[in-house]
Amino acid sequence: MIELNNITKKFTLHNQGRTNISVFKNLNLKINPGEIVALTGPSGVGKSSILKMIYGNYVFQSGEIKINNYKIDHKYPRNIIELRKNTIGYVSQFLRVIPRVPTIEIVMEPLLEINFDQKEVRERAEKILLDLNIDKNLWNLSPLTFSGGEQQRVNVARGLIRNYPCLLLDEPTASLDNVNKDIVLNLINEKKDKGSSIIGIFHDESSRKYLNAREIDITKISHAN
Amino acid sequence: MEPILSVQNLNKYYGDQVGCKNMNMKLYPGEVVGVVGESGSGKTTFINSISGNLNPDRGKILINKDNEIINFLEISESLKRLLIRTELAFVHQNPRDGLRLDVSAGGNISERLMSIGQRNYGNIRQTIFKWLDKVEIDKSRVDDFPRTFSGGMLQRLQIAKNLVTSPKIIFMDEPTGGLDVSVQAKILDLLRKLVRELHLSVVIVSHDLAVIRLLADKIIVMKNGEAVESGLCDQVLDDPQHSYTQLLVSSVLQV
Numbered sequence: 001m002i003e004l005n006n007i008t009k010k011f012t013l014h015n016q017g018r019t020n021i022s023v024f025k026n027l028n029l030k031i032n033p034g035e036i037v038a039l040t041g042p043s044g045v046g047k048s049s050i051l052k053m054i055y056g057n058y059v060f061q062s063g064e065i066k067i068n069n070y071k072i073d074h075k076y077p078r079n080i081i082e083l084r085k086n087t088i089g090y091v092s093q094f095l096r097v098i099p100r101v102p103t104i105e106i107v108m109e110p111l112l113e114i115n116f117d118q119k120e121v122r123e124r125a126e127k128i129l130l131d132l133n134i135d136k137n138l139w140n141l142s143p144l145t146f147s148g149g150e151q152q153r154v155n156v157a158r159g160l161i162r163n164y165p166c167l168l169l170d171e172p173t174a175s176l177d178n179v180n181k182d183i184v185l186n187l188i189n190e191k192k193d194k195g196s197s198i199i200g201i202f203h204d205e206s207s208r209k210y211l212n213a214r215e216i217d218i219t220k221i222s223h224a225n
Numbered sequence: 226m227e228p229i230l231s232v233q234n235l236n237k238y239y240g241d242q243v244g245c246k247n248m249n250m251k252l253y254p255g256e257v258v259g260v261v262g263e264s265g266s267g268k269t270t271f272i273n274s275i276s277g278n279l280n281p282d283r284g285k286i287l288i289n290k291d292n293e294i295i296n297f298l299e300i301s302e303s304l305k306r307l308l309i310r311t312e313l314a315f316v317h318q319n320p321r322d323g324l325r326l327d328v329s330a331g332g333n334i335s336e337r338l339m340s341i342g343q344r345n346y347g348n349i350r351q352t353i354f355k356w357l358d359k360v361e362i363d364k365s366r367v368d369d370f371p372r373t374f375s376g377g378m379l380q381r382l383q384i385a386k387n388l389v390t391s392p393k394i395i396f397m398d399e400p401t402g403g404l405d406v407s408v409q410a411k412i413l414d415l416l417r418k419l420v421r422e423l424h425l426s427v428v429i430v431s432h433d434l435a436v437i438r439l440l441a442d443k444i445i446v447m448k449n450g451e452a453v454e455s456g457l458c459d460q461v462l463d464d465p466q467h468s469y470t471q472l473l474v475s476s477v478l479q480v
Contacts, residue, residue, distance in 0.1 A: 014468030015475070057463040077443050077457035078226075078253055098417065098439055099410040112421065 002054060002166055002197050004029040007063035009046070009053065023049055024222040027063070031197040033165070036188070038213035039201050045218050047201045048093075051168045054199070055090050056080040067166055085113055089164035091172045095143060095151045103146075104129070104139040107157045114162070128157045131187065133180055148175040153184070160187050167191055169200030173207055185210050227289055229254050229426045230275070230394055235284030237274045243450040244270035248284070250428075250445060250455075252394070257420060257427040259441030259458060261434060261473070267450035268430045269398055275428070276396040277309050288312065288394070310340050314387035318399035320379035323386065324371050330357070330382055331367040337390045356385040360415060377408035381415065388419065397429040401436060413439055434477055438462055446470045 007027040013019045023046045031037045039047040052058040054065060056072055065072045067087055072080060084090075089110070097106050107125040115121050129139060132153040138146065143154045156172050169188065173181045185207060192198055192211075202208050208215055230252040237244035245267035252258050260268045273279040275286055277297070286297035290312060297305070309315075317323040324333050331353045338349055354364055360381040371379055380400065387395065400416070401409040417440065420427060431437050437444060437458065444458040446469065454467040465471045 011464075012466075014471050052463065056457055057459050059460060059464055059466065074456055074460060077460075078251070078256070080457050080460075081256070081442050096438075098413045100407070101410075101414050 001033055001066075001068055002029075002031040002199060003064075003066040004050070004054070005064050005066070007053065007060050007065065009049065009058065009060045024060075027222045029199075029216065029221070031166075031199050033195045033197050034192055036192055036198040036200065036211045036213040038208045038211070038215050039199065039218055040208075040215050041218040046222070047218060048170055050218070051090070051170055051199065051201070054166075055088060055168055056084070087164060088166045088168065089159045089162060090168045091155050091159035091170060093170045093174070095155045097143065099144055100142050102140045103134070103143045103154055106143065106154060107161055110158055111161050124161060125157070128161050128187075129154075132157055132183060149177065149180065152176060153180060156184055156187070160191060163191065163194055163196070165196060167196050167198045167200075169198065169202075171201050171203060174203060181207065182210075226253055227292075228252055228287075229289045230428075231285075231287040231289075232275050233285040233287070235271070235274060235281050235286070237270050237279060237281045243267070244279075245274065245447070245450045248274075248445075248452060250275075252426050252428060254393070254426055255420070255424045256443065257429060257441045259437035259444045260428065260430045260447060261432060261437055261444060262447035263432065263473075266447040268432075268447055270450070271447065272396050272398055272428060272430050276313060276315050277305060278315065290393075307341075310337055311390055312393050314390075314392040314395045316380075316383055316387055316395065316397040316400050318402040320371075320376070320383040323383040324379065326371050329368045329370060330362065330374070333371065333382060333386045334389050337386065341390060352389060356389050359419070360385045361411075375408075376404055377411060380404060380408075380412055384412075384415065384419070388423070388425075391423070393426060395425050395427045397427060399431055400429065401431070401433070409436075416440060434462060434474065446473065 004027055007024050009024040011021040011023065039050060041047060049058055053060050059074050067083060070083060104125055107129060108121045111121045111124060134150060134153055143151050152175055173184050176184060188198065188211060228251040232248060232250040235248040236246045248271055250258060260271060262268050274281040288295045288297050334353045334356055335349050338352060343349055353367060357364055357367060362378055362381055371382060374382060401412050404412065413436065419425060429440060441458040443456065444461045445452050445455040446461065448469050454461055454465065454470045461470060462474055465474050
């Protein structure tokens with residue numbers, strides 16, 4: 001379960017005339033286990049910011065965020081690191097990896113944190129890469145030279161190889177063709193059926209409908225500006 | 226879980242000049258802490274002060290060794306030296322500072338082993354080969370002198386030399402500093418793997434924010450000898466709160 005209660009978020013740009021940008025005031029949001037919430041609204045309204053606050057990348061000025069009843073507190077970074085490791089999967093828009101590391105190892109990495117059986121982890125990684133239509137010939141290459149759609153699927157594979165209680169998805173299907181889009185959506189649905197609390201940004205309406213997502217228009221629930 | 230290394234209110238002065246002051250840090254097992262800041266901000270003074278290379282003027286350094294808390298600045302010189310050889314390791318920016326260039330690669334790796342009393346030639350030779358393999362240096366180079374090695378190989382040899390006695394806490398000062406980017410990637414990959422496999426705790430100094438983002442869990446941003454901001458690494462880089470951190474993050478060139 002993911003809960004945001006009365007969140008206020010602003011950015012203060014110290015080097016640009018101390019400009020204050022208010023993003024959220026009194027933001028409330030709750031995502032139950034086995035539920036998919038889709039954030040909607042025009043660009044710049046703060047959809048990705050919500051995911052980043054939940055993942056701990058962004059701080060917030062007041063209110064509380066609870067993940068499976070655990071409160072996010074930036075005074076204790078160690079606890080956020082543990083929370084991520086055990087509870088939250090995050091598929092970001094862009095793949096950020098060490099150059100020259102093979103795709104298969106990048107996909108194995110999150111699972112290796114909790115499962116030390118190299119062989120078993122490799123098999124799981126191979127399975128999800130096969131599911132996602134990543135050609136076998138690419139597995140031992142770095143994904144940095146891959147096409148946008150392939151990189152995105154590697155990112156999805158990393159985020160979905162485990163069964164996290166909470167999943168954050170930032171446009172996981174944006175640059176995919178229809179066949180691969182359906183594959184990814186089906187994988188997301190499987191995670192929902194396993195009881196994950198899922199929150200994501202999906203640009204096309206058909207994806208949101210396919211996932212049977214509860215749509216939340218941010219402009220209607222937050223009162224910034 | 227208890228921190229394996231805890232630094233409390235550490236100060237180091239050079240005469241009247243501040244090296245670093247009021248520094249605090251908690252390093253947990255398996256964690257990587259990155260220290261960033263511009264040249265002259267006190268990064269290297271800090272890492273040298275907490276690793277036994279420099280004597281700080283004030284403050285506490287507590288090391289957790291098998292659940293026994295050791296007050297690093299108050300123990301005897303001989304015990305300190307033993308700790309430095311067994312529990313701690315220091316990887317220099319310039320591998321030539323951390324290696325003996327007139328001793329073979331194998332000899333460099335075995336030095337720490339022999340300093341803690343290992344004498345069995347067969348065992349030592351086996352450990353050397355295991356470590357050459359881990360850092361991807363061909364076994365056939367074991368008897369060659371480091372001066373015949375490339376920069377990237379030297380850095381990997383320095384890492385092997387330091388890790389051979391299974392130290393728990395590793396200090397690294399710009400470990401990819403003088404290397405070209407393709408070699409840098411290889412070292413980063415190696416470091417990440419070693420941290421995970423051996424459950425190492427690492428303090429790494431770098432002015433390269435991209436390196437820190439890929440390696441570190443937590444970050445300390447230094448300016449004029451003090452920490453201006455610290456916390457979760459990607460939070461500090463994605464949503465910096467202090468004006469200096471904002472300046473630092475926004476000054477990085479995009480490729």
